[in-house]
Amino acid sequence: MVKFCSFKENWAARDTIEVAQDLLGKLLVRKLDSQNLLVSQIVETEAYLGVEDPACHSFGGRKTPRTQVMFENPGTCYVYFIYGMYHCLNLVTGNGEAVLIRALAPLTGFASDDFKNKSLSGPGKLCRRLAIDKNFNGSNLLSTKEDLFIADPQETEHLLHKDFHAGPRVGIDSAGDAAHWPLRFGLKDSPYLSRPKF
Template sequence: MLYTLCVMLFTKQVNIDLSFLFLFNRFVRFFKTLQQATPMQTNSREMSTINTKKGLKRKSECSDMKASSTPSDDFKCHSSTSKYFVNKHSNDNIRLGRNFFTKPCVALAKELLGKKLVRVLDSGERLSGRIVETEAYCGEEDTACHSYKGKKTGRNKAMFMESGTSYVYMIYGMYHCLNISSEGEGTAVLIRALEPLEGLSEMHTHRQRRRKETSKPLKPHQLCNGPGKLADALCITKTLDQVDLVISTSMWIERDQVNEDTEGDVMREDTDAAVQNMEEGGLADIKKVKIISCPRIGIDSTEETWRLKPLRFYLCGNKCVSVKNKEAETATQL
């Protein structure tokens, strides 16, 4: 409009200063540029509003999902708690802590009797068994101990770590053994036998891998009646070496309905009845059971003094014990 007026004035030969026309022309160009820019700015504001609305909607949907979702949902809003620090199988009220393990190996070997060893597989299935047999290995003075004379290697490193650390090693190139470090340099307790409590079907499957298809099915008390057998049954391998049993989510020790009195007796379920009732799905009565002390097994090459020391401990009358010492049982009952 203004541009047309300018042309008319010029064609009518109106006397206008040339400098004024130049400035006027610049003003017209600026005005046109302003008109072209205004729709773009409007669109930007509209897009900003749309994006804001979308963002609010997305935030609202996320909030709704938090309120209604379950752990199995495919979509989850971000959480500050990682699944790797949550363990639904563990009960802090019955799980044994550092103080329990921080004691001399002989005392720990006795006190572990009747406690529950828990193993959680990668699949999430929980296996467990009551500890019924242990052996104490007393460090650098013990000629049967892997740390005899202070020997420290990559293999036995766990024996020198904090009390309550697992020490898993292989024997005969095929079987694993589980030990737990105790108070003192290079000392540990070997877990020799368990009474199966949870996951017996899975234990059967694991044990059957080394057996012939024609072999007779194992009875419950045969699943974990030896260090190599219990390691097979609970899938305990070198991957669980040097694991802190106080904080691990794969393996730990729990209290059971077991109490030890001043005479060394153990209040626990009657083993024979427990094994029978495991098959029937029932529960057994509680009664007192003596702790048997006798020489360790499988250390024939060790010098006599340490070979004959009564450093193996088991619950008398327990059907899941690997080898019973009749002489020691008779002496205990006198």
């Protein structure tokens, strides 16, 4: 069994790029029911830099029913619905900034198919597989009491050589200059990246 411990309350209250990089290798834990605990490792993230980032939902200080959670406490969960059929999971870092969780590696609790099917390699796919929807919007992603949370692995062997790629974010084409900002991060050589190329 994978052991984990919780983060400090202010773990996410840091520079968003730093949090996005630091999330690589951390655990995402999903409790479906008392029998079913899915533990995965975060292998790919993207940083969204708030009101000054044209690709960010809160760009220009937009405060709407959708984006309001991006301005809540660091550690808050932001889930949005996209393309009429997918959800995407984010960790709020405050001030309208957030980190998108783009890909996971299965660790424990998963079906053997999940280890070959790439069912966690993409922001929409991982939410579908983990049954994440807007019910989690606004929840506390740093609390181990929740049914969905991020935690620190006790056995840090995967983290010792945490080399990662950085590259442009996916699906950001019409954001001008910001389309090229290297704000996508992925663990090097992970077979579970949403796309191997950076």
